[in-house]
Amino acid sequence: MSTSLAAKNEISSAVAGETRAGKYLTFQLGQEEFGVRVLKVREIMGVQEITRVPQTPPHVKGVINLRGKVVPVIDLRLKFALPAADYTQRTCIIVTQIMGESGLILMGAIVDGVCEVVNLAAADIEDTPDFGEETAGQYLLGMAKVKGKVKILLDIDKVLCTQDLDQLNAIVK
Amino acid sequence: MAAYDGLRQQVEELALRLVLTGPESSGARIVETWSRALQTLQEEAVREGASALAEAARGVLRAMQISDPASALQDGIARLQQALETRAADPAETSLAQDPELLADFVLESREHLASLESQLLVLERDPCDSEALNAIFRSFHTIKGLAGFLGFREIQVVAHEVETVLDQARNLKFQVTPAAIDVILSSADYLGRWLNYLSPAGQNAEMHAPSLDPELLAQIGLIPSLAERAGRIEAKQAPDSQRNELANLAAAVETVEIEELTPSPEERKAEVKRRGETMTVKVNTAKLDYLVDMAGELVIAETLVRHDPELVKVKNARLQRNLAQLTRITAELQKTAMAMRLVSIGPLFRKMTRLVRDLSRQFGKPIDIQTEGDEIELDRNIVEELADPLMHMVRNAVDHGIEPLELRKSLGKPGTAKVLLKAQHQAGQVVIELSDDGRGLDRHKILARGLEKGLVAAGSVLSDSQIDELIFKPGFSTAAQITNVSGRGVGLDVVRRHIEKLRGRIEIRSQTGQGTTFLLKLPLTLAIIDGLVVGVGSERYIVPLFAVRGIFRPKEETIWTVQQRAEMALIRGSLVPVIRLYQRFGVPPHSEDPQKGVLILAEVESQKFCLLVDEVIGKHEVVIKSLGETFAKVAGIAGGAILGDGRVGLILDLDKLFRDKGNGARR
Numbered sequence A: 001m002s003t004s005l006a007a008k009n010e011i012s013s014a015v016a017g018e019t020r021a022g023k024y025l026t027f028q029l030g031q032e033e034f035g036v037r038v039l040k041v042r043e044i045m046g047v048q049e050i051t052r053v054p055q056t057p058p059h060v061k062g063v064i065n066l067r068g069k070v071v072p073v074i075d076l077r078l079k080f081a082l083p084a085a086d087y088t089q090r091t092c093i094i095v096t097q098i099m100g101e102s103g104l105i106l107m108g109a110i111v112d113g114v115c116e117v118v119n120l121a122a123a124d125i126e127d128t129p130d131f132g133e134e135t136a137g138q139y140l141l142g143m144a145k146v147k148g149k150v151k152i153l154l155d156i157d158k159v160l161c162t163q164d165l166d167q168l169n170a171i172v173k
Numbered sequence B: 001m002a003a004y005d006g007l008r009q010q011v012e013e014l015a016l017r018l019v020l021t022g023p024e025s026s027g028a029r030i031v032e033t034w035s036r037a038l039q040t041l042q043e044e045a046v047r048e049g050a051s052a053l054a055e056a057a058r059g060v061l062r063a064m065q066i067s068d069p070a071s072a073l074q075d076g077i078a079r080l081q082q083a084l085e086t087r088a089a090d091p092a093e094t095s096l097a098q099d100p101e102l103l104a105d106f107v108l109e110s111r112e113h114l115a116s117l118e119s120q121l122l123v124l125e126r127d128p129c130d131s132e133a134l135n136a137i138f139r140s141f142h143t144i145k146g147l148a149g150f151l152g153f154r155e156i157q158v159v160a161h162e163v164e165t166v167l168d169q170a171r172n173l174k175f176q177v178t179p180a181a182i183d184v185i186l187s188s189a190d191y192l193g194r195w196l197n198y199l200s201p202a203g204q205n206a207e208m209h210a211p212s213l214d215p216e217l218l219a220q221i222g223l224i225p226s227l228a229e230r231a232g233r234i235e236a237k238q239a240p241d242s243q244r245n246e247l248a249n250l251a252a253a254v255e256t257v258e259i260e261e262l263t264p265s266p267e268e269r270k271a272e273v274k275r276r277g278e279t280m281t282v283k284v285n286t287a288k289l290d291y292l293v294d295m296a297g298e299l300v301i302a303e304t305l306v307r308h309d310p311e312l313v314k315v316k317n318a319r320l321q322r323n324l325a326q327l328t329r330i331t332a333e334l335q336k337t338a339m340a341m342r343l344v345s346i347g348p349l350f351r352k353m354t355r356l357v358r359d360l361s362r363q364f365g366k367p368i369d370i371q372t373e374g375d376e377i378e379l380d381r382n383i384v385e386e387l388a389d390p391l392m393h394m395v396r397n398a399v400d401h402g403i404e405p406l407e408l409r410k411s412l413g414k415p416g417t418a419k420v421l422l423k424a425q426h427q428a429g430q431v432v433i434e435l436s437d438d439g440r441g442l443d444r445h446k447i448l449a450r451g452l453e454k455g456l457v458a459a460g461s462v463l464s465d466s467q468i469d470e471l472i473f474k475p476g477f478s479t480a481a482q483i484t485n486v487s488g489r490g491v492g493l494d495v496v497r498r499h500i501e502k503l504r505g506r507i508e509i510r511s512q513t514g515q516g517t518t519f520l521l522k523l524p525l526t527l528a529i530i531d532g533l534v535v536g537v538g539s540e541r542y543i544v545p546l547f548a549v550r551g552i553f554r555p556k557e558e559t560i561w562t563v564q565q566r567a568e569m570a571l572i573r574g575s576l577v578p579v580i581r582l583y584q585r586f587g588v589p590p591h592s593e594d595p596q597k598g599v600l601i602l603a604e605v606e607s608q609k610f611c612l613l614v615d616e617v618i619g620k621h622e623v624v625i626k627s628l629g630e631t632f633a634k635v636a637g638i639a640g641g642a643i644l645g646d647g648r649v650g651l652i653l654d655l656d657k658l659f660r661d662k663g664n665g666a667r668r
Helices: A001-014 A161-171 B002-021 B025-050 B050-066 B069-089 B100-126 B130-150 B155-172 B177-201 B215-238 B242-262 B266-279 B285-305 B309-316 B318-340 B347-364 B383-402 B407-412 B442-456 B465-471 B493-502 B581-584 B655-660
Strands: A022-029 A032-037 A040-047 A060-066 A070-073 A092-100 A103-111 A111-121 A142-146 A149-152 B342-345 B368-373 B378-380 B417-425 B428-439 B506-510 B515-522 B530-539 B540-545 B551-552 B560-563 B567-572 B576-582 B597-604 B608-614 B616-624 B637-643 B649-653
Touching: A022 A092, A022 A103, A022 A149, A022 B597, A032 A111, A032 B428, A040 A111, A060 B649, A111 A142, A149 B407, B002 B025, B002 B069, B002 B155, B002 B215, B025 B050, B025 B069, B025 B581, B050 B069, B069 B506, B100 B130, B100 B177, B100 B347, B130 B155, B155 B177, B177 B215, B177 B540, B285 B318, B285 B637, B342 B347, B342 B383, B347 B368, B347 B383, B347 B417, B378 B383, B383 B417, B383 B428, B383 B493, B383 B515, B493 B506, B530 B581, B530 B597, B530 B608, B530 B649, B540 B616, B567 B597, B576 B581, B576 B655, B597 B655, B608 B655, B616 B637
Parallel strands: A032 A149, A070 A103, B368 B417, B540 B649, B576 B608
Antiparallel strands: A022 A032, A022 A111, A040 A092, A060 A070, A092 A103, A142 A149, B342 B378, B417 B428, B428 B515, B506 B515, B530 B540, B530 B616, B551 B597, B560 B567, B567 B576, B597 B608, B637 B649
16 A cells, blocks of 8 residues: 555656656647647547536536537637637637546637647746736646747646636626 | 454453353352463463553453452453454554455445345244245355454454354254344344444444444343243243144145245245346446446437438438338437446335334334335435435334324224335336325324414415325424324424425325325436426527426416516416526527517426526427536536437526526626
């Protein structure tokens, strides 16, 4: 038992530590390119019919049927206060598995389009520059430079965190 | 670990010896017979490093020298056991029992054994010669003993072992099982049950402390054979020509054997079915089951999409049509089977009630014969669990209030043994559970008087019989003149009704004065599926639970009335009912804001009626309820989601919440 505990500690310290290197799925949102850890992504699908849930903030688009499972979907444009855009052929829902309050949950994020999977070394990643309080620095893992372009790495657990949603709920009410 | 177990065994044996033989009269002899055993124990404890135990043993030896040896020994054994406990609490001590999975399995399996042996005991009580039942009970105790020994639960093992020993004697026809013996065996089963409650990781009725080994219980178990013998001797004395009796018995036995050979009795057949069922059971993780149900539902949707595909519809090929029809049949069957896997039989619950009636019948001195029917009827596991409390309450009510005292029954010319029937059956897609007694029935005069007194009925109003019967479900109603510890605390049938309604069921009552009372519980088969009315508001689809729907109306000009320019009321069947415009509550653009172009749905929640204004009614649909997850846990008015026939997600309305906070809708 003690060995497994130690192993667990190792894993969590590895996650918490600065080992941000690894595979990232990059996607587009407006003019910017973002990345999320491939490990967090369960599936990428085209936009399908979304059932709106009443009394939720605008960025919560509603729920979809993912092979019999009801999965909440969030519009990342709206979440990041970008102007809303019509959904096109390129628009995708990235279904991610994130840590909820009561265990792992599935959550969909609508993006303008997915780009590629990149393998980032620790050297490619820089800490997020301090933008002041305005930008949502808490959502970011860091910035990556790939072929002269900057990609913003998201901590998807924090982006799609439901607690945040509850707060928004309270404000709406 | 093994050595430690050895120590424990020694202490237990000492304790047993003390209990069974009792301390001998002369003090000197006690010291002589016991000090040797204690000394060995102490030495061994020192060798094994169990210092607390060694210390305790030394203390006992010393105490025996200086004070009254008999009492010193009594205290001393208790202290030894305590010392063992402290050792057990030692965190450094690792045992199999600390593996939560093993422990949970043990608790689960033992509970099953306890439940089955309890019902078998009641069978045995009716027919003490039923060796099949006796063997089953023996096996159950044996298994529990084995499991407990494996995990190191000494107390459980000791008690189970004692009972097993006694049962073995009964099996070998050393004595016949008497009701008194069954009492003792039942109470040892209860003791084991308490242990399991203590051990279960997240039990609802978890006990805080480990039940201590009760020496009296062990003594009682040990005394069973002698008790039975005595009873047997008295019986023999009372029957002077016992030999002739015996002959008659033999003849009867031969007769029954013949009958049995011709047609296996229903019980036997049931037992056979059950035995087969036991060997074929597999424990499955519910998450896997849910996944299977999800997939089956998706298969049905995919199948529908394929079948209605315009390209495919164009093909006029008999073979293809036949194959498609076959596919449809199979997918439907698959979905049905997947859903049915969540169901469990109601039998164990009924057996619990049988036991309860037996205990109550003793307690009140009212001889009662309880029959159960439809044990094999299956219901959603959650429903069966939730049903235990209300059913228990109703059974208590029936025994306490319904059935008359023995003398009264005799003076009324009724049979002395009262009858209680517990029956489950399928009826129109529901399960109906019927609890009937042949007691005194409802006293409507008393109920009405009580209703007036409590202000539940307006003075001078004329009520029909069924309206009066309804009164007993009102909160705060209790007619029992005398409050017993069983029923009549005023938290009676209103709580029962709320429970049943929470399970989306209904409770009905039928009673005839002097003839008895029948309660009918109408329950859905499962909580996972709901019959819903699919309604449309704008482009959105919502599902209204059908069990709450009382009517659907198209409003006319004179139907809707505004109260103070704010609230709206609808005049339906001569009564005014508040109206909720769903598009307003949910901030959804409707097809039309004119109520006359919409549809009013009359719903009833907790006996309060209200109307829901929607654009259109699309149809009735049986849907599998899915949770929306923690993300939407705080959204008011939505109970969950469901996959509709076209693969879209529909939201199931929470009518109760919708109605209750009708004032503060989102107006976005």
